Structures are given as C-alpha cells and as structure tokens.
Amino acid sequence: MLHQYKLNGYNIVLDTCSGAIHIVDEVIYDMIALWQEKDEETIMNEMLEKYSHRDDVTKEELILCCEDINGLIKAGKLFTPDTFEDKAGTFKERSGNVIKALCLHVAHTCNLNCSYCFASQGKYHGERAVMSFEVGKRALDFLIENSGTRRNLEVDFFGGEPLMNWDVVKDLVKYAREQEKIHNKNFRFTLTTNGMLIDDEVIEFSNKEMSNVVLSLDGRKEIHDLKRVDYAGNGSYERIVPKFQKFVKERGDKSYYMRGTFTHANPDFTKDILHMLDLGFTELSMEPVVCAPDDEAALTPEDIEIVKNEYEILANEMIRRYDEGRPFTFYHYMLDLTSGPCVYKRISGCGSGTEYMAVTPWGDLYPCHQFVGEEEYKLGDIYSGVTNDALREDFRSCNAYSREECKDCWAKLYCSGGCAANAYHASGSIRGIYEPGCELFKKRIECAIMIKAALDDDKRKK
Amino acid sequence: MERIKTLETRDLCESAVNGGCGECQTSCQSACKTSCGVANQVCENTEE
Numbered sequence: 046m047l048h049q050y051k052l053n054g055y056n057i058v059l060d061t062c063s064g065a066i067h068i069v070d071e072v073i074y075d076m077i078a079l080w081q082e083k084d085e086e087t088i089m090n091e092m093l094e095k096y097s098h099r100d101d102v103t104k105e106e107l108i109l110c111c112e113d114i115n116g117l118i119k120a121g122k123l124f125t126p127d128t129f130e131d132k133a134g135t136f137k138e139r140s141g142n143v144i145k146a147l148c149l150h151v152a153h154t155c156n157l158n159c160s161y162c163f164a165s166q167g168k169y170h171g172e173r174a175v176m177s178f179e180v181g182k183r184a185l186d187f188l189i190e191n192s193g194t195r196r197n198l199e200v201d202f203f204g205g206e207p208l209m210n211w212d213v214v215k216d217l218v219k220y221a222r223e224q225e226k227i228h229n230k231n232f233r234f235t236l237t238t239n240g241m242l243i244d245d246e247v248i249e250f251s252n253k254e255m256s257n258v259v260l261s262l263d264g265r266k267e268i269h270d271l272k273r274v275d276y277a278g279n280g281s282y283e284r285i286v287p288k289f290q291k292f293v294k295e296r297g298d299k300s301y302y303m304r305g306t307f308t309h310a311n312p313d314f315t316k317d318i319l320h321m322l323d324l325g326f327t328e329l330s331m332e333p334v335v336c337a338p339d340d341e342a343a344l345t346p347e348d349i350e351i352v353k354n355e356y357e358i359l360a361n362e363m364i365r366r367y368d369e370g371r372p373f374t375f376y377h378y379m380l381d382l383t384s385g386p387c388v389y390k391r392i393s394g395c396g397s398g399t400e401y402m403a404v405t406p407w408g409d410l411y412p413c414h415q416f417v418g419e420e421e422y423k424l425g426d427i428y429s430g431v432t433n434d435a436l437r438e439d440f441r442s443c444n445a446y447s448r449e450e451c452k453d454c455w456a457k458l459y460c461s462g463g464c465a466a467n468a469y470h471a472s473g474s475i476r477g478i479y480e481p482g483c484e485l486f487k488k489r490i491e492c493a494i495m496i497k498a499a500l501d502d503d504k505r506k507k
Numbered sequence: 508m509e510r511i512k513t514l515e516t517r518d519l520c521e522s523a524v525n526g527g528c529g530e531c532q533t534s535c536q537s538a539c540k541t542s543c544g545v546a547n548q549v550c551e552n553t554e555e
Contacts, residue, residue, distance in 0.1 A: 062519060062520065063516075063518055063519055063520055064516045064517060064518060064519040065513060065514075065516055065518075066513070066514040066516055067511050067512065067513050067514075068511070068512045068513075068514065069510060069511050069512075070509070070510050070511075072510070073510045073511055109510075110510055113510055113511055117511070117513075121518070121520060122513065125520065128520070129523070132523065136527050136529070139527065140529055143529070145529070145533065146532075146533035195529060195530060196530060197530050197532075197551065199532065199533055203540075233532075237540070259540070304540075332540075376547065377544065377547070379546075379547035380546050380547060381546075381547065381548070381549055381550075382514060382515065382516045382517065383515050383516065383517055384517060384549060384550050385517055385546060385547075385548060385549065385550060386531055386545050386546070386548045386549075386550055387517075387519075387522035387523070387525075387526025387527060387550060387552065388519045388520070388522045388523045388526055389522075389523070389526045389527035390526070390527075390531055390545055390548065390550075391519070391545050391546075395533065395535055395545075396533045397535075400529070400533060401533040413535075414540065458519065459544060459545065459546040460544055460545070460546075461544075461545045464535070486544065490546065493546070497514060498514065501512075501514055
C-alpha cells in the first residue's frame, strides 16, 4: 500500500507497510502512480509525452528510473504487501491481562469552570470527590500486581485538577518510590494541571519527581480566557502564565508540554502556538476540542478545512525556526523514523481498557479517562480487579485492522486505528470512526513527514 | 539528477521479528489525552 502526496515542493511516496519514505522527482512520482496499472513500456511512453518539454527526460533516463523503482521493490521499500493483519490481535493476546499505565483521577473537582470541559468541570457527570491516600495506594498496588514483567509503569495524576489533592499526590509518589525498589519497577509520573495552584513547592517537587508535566494553556489571552474561566467567570490567563513560565524555566531539560485545546473560536490555532512561543515555551501541543457536534465549541466542516491549512502554516513555521536555530516541538509532528515503535505497537491500538485504565477517586476502573462517568463502560474496581471481562475483550479486539474503514487507510500504522473514545462519542461504538479526527490526523502526519523531508534536504540547507 | 532520496526509517517488517516487548509508553498517556497516535512514541526495546 502506498500513499503519494505533494506538499511544500516535495513529492512524497510513503510505503505504508515497510515504513519507507521516498522523496522523489516529479517524473518518478508519476511513474510510481502508474506502476501497478500499466507496463513499463507504456509508462515510459506516457512520460516522454508528458515531459516532452524537458531535455533530461529521455528514454535512457526513464530506463534508469524503472531500474530504480524495481530496485526499491526488490529491497522491500516500495509496494510492500500488507502482511500484518494476522498479527494485529496477537500482541494484546500475548500480553494477557497485563496493566502498565493508570490515569489516577485524584480529584473530581476543579477550581476552573471551563465551558468546553469533557469532564463536566472535573466531576465527570457525578459528584465532586477527591481520592484518599488509601484508594491511591491500593491503585498503585493493583498496578504493580497486574504489571507482570513490565518494568516501566506510567501513572498520570489527573482530574479535575490534581493540585486540589496535592498532599495525596506527594504521598503516593513517595509510596511508589518505595515500592518500585522492592518490585524492580520504574514509575514514570505525569502531572496534568491548569496551573492555578502552582507554587514553589509544587514546582520543586514536580521537577524532581514528574517525568512529564502537562500544563493547560490555550494560547492567546483572549482565546484562553474565553473558555478557561473561574466560577466567577474571570479568565485565568494572567494568574497562570507567570507560574507556568517559572515552572518551565526551573524544569531544565525535563519533559513538559504546554497543552492547549482549540475550538470553533480559534481554528486559526497557529496564532496560539506562536503566542506560546512568544511566552518562551517550546514544547507544545494543541488538540482539537472533544465535544458533541451541537456544542458551540465544536469544529464545523468549514473549521476543519481552516485547521488543515493551519497545520501547513505551522509546519512551515517549524522549518523556518529550525533554520534560524530556534526550534520548537509540536507534539503531533514528533516522528521518530529510525527508532520509533515496532509494528506490534503500531497495529495494537492505544491500550485503553487493556494495558491502560483510569481510576476514579473511589477506585472504579474505566478503559480510559474519557470513559469515566459512562456507567456501561465500568470495567471493575481496584479491589476486585476487572470484572467486566466482555468489555475488556471488546477493547482488546480494537486494533488497526478492526474497523473496515481502516483496512485500506495508509495512516493506520501511525494512528493504530484511532481513539476509541472519539469513535464512541462520534458513532456510538468504540468500533466506529471519528471521520473529522481521521482527516486531521492524516494531515498532521503528512506535514510531519514533509518536515522530515525538508530538514533532510541539503539543497534547502544551502 | 537525483531521482529518489530515501529517508532513513525503521523497517517495520523487520521490527515484527523482535518487536512487541510492551515497554514503550502507552499511546495517549502523559501528553495529548484526546487522540491516539503511536508514531511519536520511542521504542524502549533494549534487546534488539
């Protein structure tokens, strides 16, 4: 399976199943497009006609082009057949019931009242609650008990606003550090916060213990303050930005993301990215809002087209700043082409409901944070373990090949079949697809690959 | 003329041989929280 596209002056050929990426001239690009439909002689004749204005496109040259194409096919880098489907379910089967990541909902309450919050202001459509140390401790024990031979265990302190239960967070980190020595595990913690309660002590502790911090900022003040307001309706921008700047400055080279949400109010979200850069942040993530289609924040079909164009603008800005020696990171343009995930990871789906689960303040288990509050998606609890085996099996069977729409999609080895929660919210089934999400995802991958091509382009460097 | 430039990439077919250790980061944990993407993950298999 191939994907061919032209972007920013580059003719890109992606061989889906080998993962190979070729940047080609326009003649080869056209030849590859015809390769499986016509014989070599016919293709060469068509090229001679189409490029009759070019002196360098000769029969001799085209014979060499054919040799190049055949060489790539022989090397398993072009038209590689899709042989992964029968492997798609095997990784999760082999993993058994191993769990390696938990999203701990330490606070189902929030000190902001963001209108677009998928978690209904942190309450997840339920009552306000905070997790006790005892529940959190049991959750960590549950994770260790169910982690099998996995060494790296991920725990995300999430909410609501986790800093509203900060003492418990610190005690849980301390407990996990004791346990990891006993059980030969390595805990990686993440804190996701709106910033309101950040102080020097939070900064110092987090910069020591959290592998990653996710700091919620939507970009420009007027955009951020439109949705991210307190219960009196006041925007939070002025209060959080100085705290975030101090947090990041003192973080050194440890990982962080400024994580924004864009909505119908700002499909031109690149301006918000630029604003974050102006504030001194360089590790950035901006996500499309998750909400019902009739919500005023929802992206319209017109917005989707704007966003796709914005992704190109953003890609060009990244290249420009890279050349100027002031690079920045956009989460969705991070592609590790040489040492990225193996094909098992790429075809197995995100792990929600199997190796990854969310834990409520009272210890119930859900497939991921986005299913919390949907009663029919309760998997069990941290005391009895997973009791809804049918639901776990349903999530286990989600992979890059489990949806008809994905089978012929070139991007399936980049998205793993997509987000089950987005699919559920858009179609009513975790086996459905969220089509606008797919469209944006594909655009992001096209841009990310184009950036790799540009940064590898010696001519551009000169 | 340079007709084809192939970027250096991990061969996915070969990765099927020793892959699947399961130590890499869970896809949406720790960063985006609203979409699934695996391409930005880093392989943690030390035995390959």
